[in-house]
Amino acid sequence: MDYNVKLDxxxxxxxxxxxxxxxxxxxxxxxxxxxxxxxYLEYLELMKELNINIAGNFLVMAxxxxxxxxxxxxxxxxxxxxxxxxxxxxxxxxxxxxxxKEAAEQLKLRPLLFRDVFTRDFLAKEMExxxxxxxxxxxxxxxxxxxxxxxxxxxxxxVALPSPLVPIENKMEEILLKLxxxxxxxxxxxLPAQVSRSALILAFLALLxxxxxxxxxxxxxxxxxxxxxxxxxPPATIT
Amino acid sequence: xxxxxxxxxxxxxxxxxxxGLKKIMEVVEDSFPKKEIEAALALLIKEYENxxxxxxxxxVADGFQFRTKPRFSEWIKRLKKVTPARLSRAALETLAIVxxxxxxxxxxxxxxxxxxxxxIVRTLLEKNLIRIVGRKEIPGRPILYGTTQHFLELFELxxxxxxxxxxxxxxxxxxxxxxxxxxxxxxxx
Numbered sequence: 001m002d003y004n005v006k007l008d009x010x011x012x013x014x015x016x017x018x019x020x021x022x023x024x025x026x027x028x029x030x031x032x033x034x035x036x037x038x039x040y041l042e043y044l045e046l047m048k049e050l051n052i053n054i055a056g057n058f059l060v061m062a063x064x065x066x067x068x069x070x071x072x073x074x075x076x077x078x079x080x081x082x083x084x085x086x087x088x089x090x091x092x093x094x095x096x097x098x099x100x101k102e103a104a105e106q107l108k109l110r111p112l113l114f115r116d117v118f119t120r121d122f123l124a125k126e127m128e129x130x131x132x133x134x135x136x137x138x139x140x141x142x143x144x145x146x147x148x149x150x151x152x153x154x155x156x157x158x159v160a161l162p163s164p165l166v167p168i169e170n171k172m173e174e175i176l177l178k179l180x181x182x183x184x185x186x187x188x189x190x191l192p193a194q195v196s197r198s199a200l201i202l203a204f205l206a207l208l209x210x211x212x213x214x215x216x217x218x219x220x221x222x223x224x225x226x227x228x229x230x231x232x233x234p235p236a237t238i239t
Numbered sequence: 240x241x242x243x244x245x246x247x248x249x250x251x252x253x254x255x256x257x258x259g260l261k262k263i264m265e266v267v268e269d270s271f272p273k274k275e276i277e278a279a280l281a282l283l284i285k286e287y288e289n290x291x292x293x294x295x296x297x298x299v300a301d302g303f304q305f306r307t308k309p310r311f312s313e314w315i316k317r318l319k320k321v322t323p324a325r326l327s328r329a330a331l332e333t334l335a336i337v338x339x340x341x342x343x344x345x346x347x348x349x350x351x352x353x354x355x356x357x358x359i360v361r362t363l364l365e366k367n368l369i370r371i372v373g374r375k376e377i378p379g380r381p382i383l384y385g386t387t388q389h390f391l392e393l394f395e396l397x398x399x400x401x402x403x404x405x406x407x408x409x410x411x412x413x414x415x416x417x418x419x420x421x422x423x424x425x426x427x428x
Contacts, residue, residue: 011329012354057353093353100351102408104328104335113393116309118319120252214371214382 013061014097016043017090028094031087033072037065064089141220142187145227146204149191153200166199171206176215179231187218187227243271244279247303257302257392300391301398326366333359334368338390339405342372342383360384368393 020039021028044062047054071086111117178185190207194200207229210216219228250266251258263276280296280303287296287305294305307315326334333356336348348356363369372385386399396402 012352014353055354057355061353093351096351097353099405099408100335100339101332103339103403103405104331106403106408107331107335107338107394110394110396111306111309113306113395116312117306117395118312118315119304119306120255121319213374213380215374 012055013040013058014094016040016058017061017094018098021094028091028098031090033065033069033087033090037062037069040065142208142218142227145187146191146200149188150197150200153192153197166202168202168206168209171202172210172215175203175206175210175229176231179216179229183230185229187229190229241275241279243267243275244283247276247279247283251296251303251305254302254304256388257298257300257304259302262302297395298397299395300388304392306395327359329354329356330359330362334363334386334390337363337369337384338386338399338402341385341399342375343385344375344381344383346381348384 017036017040020026020036020043021031024035024039026032026036041062044054044058047058068086068089076083113119175185175190178190187207191200191203194203207216207218211218215231217230219230220226246267247263250263254262260273260276260280264273267276284296284298286292287294293308293311295308297304297306299306329352332352333348336351337343340347340351345356345360348360360369364371367387367389369384369390370387371382373383374380375383390396391398
């Protein structure tokens with residue numbers, strides 16, 4: 001047989017399946033599972049021969065296909081009429097995927113800003129009415145800022161009483177709550193407001209933990225400028 | 240003579256982002272009743288529909304914004320010499336997933352597309368089309384993603400409910416284009 005191999009690069013197993021279904025003009029609700037499994041495996045073979053690195057998800061799909069095929073071969077107990085066609089395991093994600101592909105196509109058809117339609121240009125400076133251009137803050141800038149606050153802090157004479165240990169989670173919650181109310185917090189407001197040095201350090205650690213968990217983001221207006229804490233992303237980000 | 244309509248035109252003209260009704264109310268305070276403002280906005284939109292106008296007034300991202308009519312896009316590109324930033328098909332599909340299924344985790348996106356979306360998610364974040372909206376309260380607390388205001392502006396959507404529903408989108412209409420080429424969408428860099 002004469003094979004004319006045209007190898008499209010399929011991003012994933014679903015793309016490959018859709019290609020095979022279209023090529024064979026199959027009914028997605030009645031996929032001939034043996035045929036498609038065979039062709040799918042042939043394709044994987046081809047990819048192997050061509051030294052294309054086959055992603056694991058292609059193999060998972062191969063296993064799924066073979067599994068469905070074997071289930072189709074088993075006689076179904078008559079009382080189990082209700083049981084779903086095993087091929088639905090394939091049809092359902094395919095339909096959902098096709099739907100999303102179409103949704104993406106629809107998005108593309110919209111009047112796109114900077115392609116079809118344009119707005120006035122505003123200088124970046126104007127863009128952020130209240131929020132100046134901000135840059136992400138590195139750990140070292142953050143530590144510098146904290147060091148500065150610690151140095152400036154005048155320790156009030158106080159009687160050391162065993163202070164109750166505040167778990168860091170409480171402090172994290174407190175910061176998140178404050179953020180929710182204020183939208184953003186200045187580092188220079190948050191830290192000096194702490195009653196003691198240990199509370200200050202706790203607040204700092206809470207900030208780091210929140211940043212690590214991606215619950216907050218920490219930005220700086222300009223290099224060396226004020227350090228701002230937001231929940232999630234500020235309106236305009238210059239990176 | 241009522242000044243509200245030309246005033247709105249002026250306000251929208253100078254506003255760098257789509258100007259929302261709430262913001263308009265803040266500006267005009269009690270000078271004009273809300274009803275009058277809404278009526279004037281509707282009238283203004285209608286007036287700009289006139290083909291004699293190069294702009295149209297569009298409600299986008301819960302605000303009003305003047306945009307150039309699509310038929311002038313080629314001329315404008317000559318003026319602005321924009322370099323196209325591309326959104327690949329994969330990126331656009333992933334963006335569609337976020338738009339329709341938000342808030343959504345990366346795992347859920349990967350499940351729907353059958354492939355990893357790690358790099359794409361990062362690109363979409365960088366292009367400010369999606370953002371982190373929280374964490375899902377399941378083991379591992381994965382990050383949840385949603386679309387941004389910029390997404391609405393880029394695709395000229397009034398809000399998220401302006402998206403055609405998935406039911407409306409006939410997934411299997413006769414011929415889903417085989418065109419797998421990258422779409423060229425210019426995202427604002």
